[in-house]
Amino acid sequence: xxxxxxxxxxxxxxxxxxxxxxxxxxxxxxxxxxxxxxxxxxxxxxxxxxxxxxxxxxxxxxxxxxxxxxxxxxxxxxxxxxxxxxxxxxxxxxxxxxxxxxxxxxxxxxxxxxxxxxxxxxxxxxxxxxxxxxxxxxxxxxxxxxxxxxxxxxxxxxxxxxxxxxxxxxxxxxxxxxxxxxxxxxxxxxxxxxxxxxxxxxxxxxxxxxxxxxxxxxxxxxxxxxxxxxxxxxxxxxxxxxxxxxxxxxxxxxxxxxxxxxxxxxxxxxxxxxxxxxxxxxxxxxxxxxxxxxxxxxxxxxxxxxxxxxxxxxxxxxxxxxxxxxxxxxxxxxxxxxxxxxxxxxxxxx
Amino acid sequence: xxxxxxxxxxxxxxxxxxxxxxxxxxxxxxxxxxxxxxxxxxxxxxxxxxxxxxxxxxxxxxxxxxxxxxxxxxxxxxxxxxxxxxxxxxxxxxxxxxxxxxxxxxxxxxxxxxxxxxxxxxxxxxxxxxxxxxxxxxxxxxxxxxxxxxxxxxxxxxxxxxxxxxxxxxxxxxxxxxxxxxxxxxxxxxxxxxxxxxxxxxxxxxxxxxxxxxxxxxxxxxxxxxxxxxxxxxxxxxxxxxxxxxxxxxxxxxxxxxxxxxxxxxxxxxxxxxxxxxxxxxxxxxxxxxxxxxxxxxxxxxxxxxxxxxx
Numbered sequence: 001x002x003x004x005x006x007x008x009x010x011x012x013x014x015x016x017x018x019x020x021x022x023x024x025x026x027x028x029x030x031x032x033x034x035x036x037x038x039x040x041x042x043x044x045x046x047x048x049x050x051x052x053x054x055x056x057x058x059x060x061x062x063x064x065x066x067x068x069x070x071x072x073x074x075x076x077x078x079x080x081x082x083x084x085x086x087x088x089x090x091x092x093x094x095x096x097x098x099x100x101x102x103x104x105x106x107x108x109x110x111x112x113x114x115x116x117x118x119x120x121x122x123x124x125x126x127x128x129x130x131x132x133x134x135x136x137x138x139x140x141x142x143x144x145x146x147x148x149x150x151x152x153x154x155x156x157x158x159x160x161x162x163x164x165x166x167x168x169x170x171x172x173x174x175x176x177x178x179x180x181x182x183x184x185x186x187x188x189x190x191x192x193x194x195x196x197x198x199x200x201x202x203x204x205x206x207x208x209x210x211x212x213x214x215x216x217x218x219x220x221x222x223x224x225x226x227x228x229x230x231x232x233x234x235x236x237x238x239x240x241x242x243x244x245x246x247x248x249x250x251x252x253x254x255x256x257x258x259x260x261x262x263x264x265x266x267x268x269x270x271x272x273x274x275x276x277x278x279x280x281x282x283x284x285x286x287x288x289x290x291x292x293x294x295x296x297x298x299x300x301x302x303x304x305x306x307x308x309x310x311x312x313x314x315x316x317x318x319x320x321x322x323x324x325x326x327x328x329x330x331x332x333x334x335x336x337x338x339x340x341x342x343x344x345x346x347x348x349x350x
Numbered sequence: 351x352x353x354x355x356x357x358x359x360x361x362x363x364x365x366x367x368x369x370x371x372x373x374x375x376x377x378x379x380x381x382x383x384x385x386x387x388x389x390x391x392x393x394x395x396x397x398x399x400x401x402x403x404x405x406x407x408x409x410x411x412x413x414x415x416x417x418x419x420x421x422x423x424x425x426x427x428x429x430x431x432x433x434x435x436x437x438x439x440x441x442x443x444x445x446x447x448x449x450x451x452x453x454x455x456x457x458x459x460x461x462x463x464x465x466x467x468x469x470x471x472x473x474x475x476x477x478x479x480x481x482x483x484x485x486x487x488x489x490x491x492x493x494x495x496x497x498x499x500x501x502x503x504x505x506x507x508x509x510x511x512x513x514x515x516x517x518x519x520x521x522x523x524x525x526x527x528x529x530x531x532x533x534x535x536x537x538x539x540x541x542x543x544x545x546x547x548x549x550x551x552x553x554x555x556x557x558x559x560x561x562x563x564x565x566x567x568x569x570x571x572x573x574x575x576x577x578x579x580x581x582x583x584x585x586x587x588x589x590x591x592x593x594x595x596x597x598x599x600x601x602x603x604x605x606x607x608x609x610x611x612x613x614x615x616x617x618x619x620x621x622x623x624x625x626x627x628x629x630x631x632x633x634x635x636x637x638x639x640x641x642x643x644x645x646x647x648x649x650x651x652x653x654x655x656x657x658x659x660x661x
Contacts (some may be wrong), residue, residue: 269567
């Protein structure tokens with residue numbers, strides 16, 4: 001079945017001017033988002049995953065700019081394709097933000113206004129994006145509260161954010177985002193500040209919302225463990241580049257890039273008590289400099305000579321699975337993945 | 351073999367506020383921590399796990415029960431001499447390395463502050479040597495002494511926090527969510543460092559976290575706490591494979607596993623405290639298997655035991 005692309009990023013480069021130097025935050029990334037899917041972007045802090053998605057909403061800091069590439073959005077009601085990379089005016093962005101693409105931040109306390117009731121904050125989104133007023137908007141807001149699983153929505157409607165627990169607050173934030181009636185929902189580490197039990201509940205809520213409101217979701221996280229539950233596809237980001245992308249099954253059962261191997265191996269869920277947990281040596285590269293070859297090579301003990309010289313292109317493993325590593329080149333020596341990969345594939349961690 | 355008990359908590363109760371505003375944060379907590387082991391305390395936010403840690407640290411006053419350290423009572427009024435000894439021997443590592451280091455002090459001072467308080471007459475040379483050694487122990491360079499905390503990454507800051515605890519040569523360290531604020535790849539480094547230190551110096555840990563997956567990797571025994579009550583306690587593997595209390599089961603089901611097929615068919619359990627009927631049949635702290643304790647009443651105990659037989 002041919003899926004409809006809703007967002008297509010082509011060869012995107014984002015740079016920042018910082019203290020007279022230029023930082024290459026995103027280095028030529030291409031990515032397609034299909035309608036109705038949940039795509040997870042996984043990477044360490046500083047890998048550029050937040051900057052990448054912020055550029056879809058025109059939320060880059062003032063010293064940041066898109067220096068190359070396109071972001072083609074084709075979810076508008078009139079069916080036209082908009083190149084988000086070309087949008088300059090705030091007025092144009094206002095048509096995109098919220099209405100087409102909405103975002104959920106990590107910390108629900110800082111994304112809600114502490115001086116307004118949560119009802120007023122949801123109504124605000126509804127009046128702005130759905131042309132409803134007064135009682136109709138209120139009814140609708142209560143409906144959204146019910147949808148995100150908040151008990152006693154009528155009563156909760158007139159309460160303030162401080163009267164809600166962290167998990168409930170995140171539910172409210174989701175309600176506000178959904179009330180904008182967006183096509184794409186970007187979730188930036190939505191569960192990092194929450195307890196494990198609440199995290200699981202929020203993840204399943206997001207899945208429900210996807211079904212109900214036909215959303216496409218981009219989920220940003222640093223924790224590979226979390227995304228197995230929710231993601232249809234996973235993109236692994238390192239030093240401003242997507243180095244491997246595939247379906248959940250591809251990434252967890254058949255990862256190909258050494259960095260993906262390293263991320264999987266360092267998960268404490270997999271660790272065996274008494275044995276040393278695998279940890280990635282070194283630090284991510286300095287993005288102020290031009291990176292030679294594979295950005296992960298200096299931290300990869302099994303790096304090939306060519307990894308330090310030439311940047312690898314995408315090699316296709318299967319129609320859904322691509323990775324940027326020279327190991328997939330037919331001429332490369334055989335390097336087998338770490339035992340962890342075998343263990344996950346055989347269900348050894350269940 | 352009888353194991354040496356390092357810390358013993360008996361009927362511990364901690365309350366905040368008085369009279370009508372009284373809030374019981376910890377209700378009748380009972381556990382023992384053996385020398386050289388890593389004891390885990392798991393619970394959601396607001397469960398009182400940090401409060402227990404702080405009560406042992408004597409940051410928070412207790413309102414009932416006793417805490418024994420090496421056989422001596424350390425809560426309430428204690429002698430000055432014991433006070434100094436406890437300050438030196440029990441150290442704490444905090445969750446957020448951004449907030450727990452003094453932004454205006456250099457690493458040199460941060461790491462040796464405790465030392466200067468305890469060993470008043472320490473010479474400058476000796477102090478410097480100790481700081482250098484502590485930094486080397488946690489994998490940092492001695493040159494870092496003259497830097498400020500903001501010059502370090504999150505993982506390095508947490509190492510400074512660990513160095514600050516280690517320089518006191520403690521016997522017992524309370525680690526309150528030491529890796530929750532860190533990136534996944536750095537978590538592994540900090541966990542390795544902690545278990546390394548334990549092997550080299552026989553340090554006993556009380557490890558407080560909300561995440562059972564990390565606990566499984568690092569702890570020997572785990573106590574699960576819910577709303578100020580410890581509901582289940584057992585050796586780590588026993589607890590994970592044979593959990594009986596519904597709350598523990600709910601926590602276990604919430605662990606995210608890096609296995610998509612397993613995750614998709616997994617059923618999430620939600621704990622509802624209303625399922626217990628404790629009106630007539632009062633619950634107690636019962637040992638349902640050697641070393642496996644659960645907070646349950648008579649009827650539940652029978653049910654849990656039957657469940658275990660089947661498994």
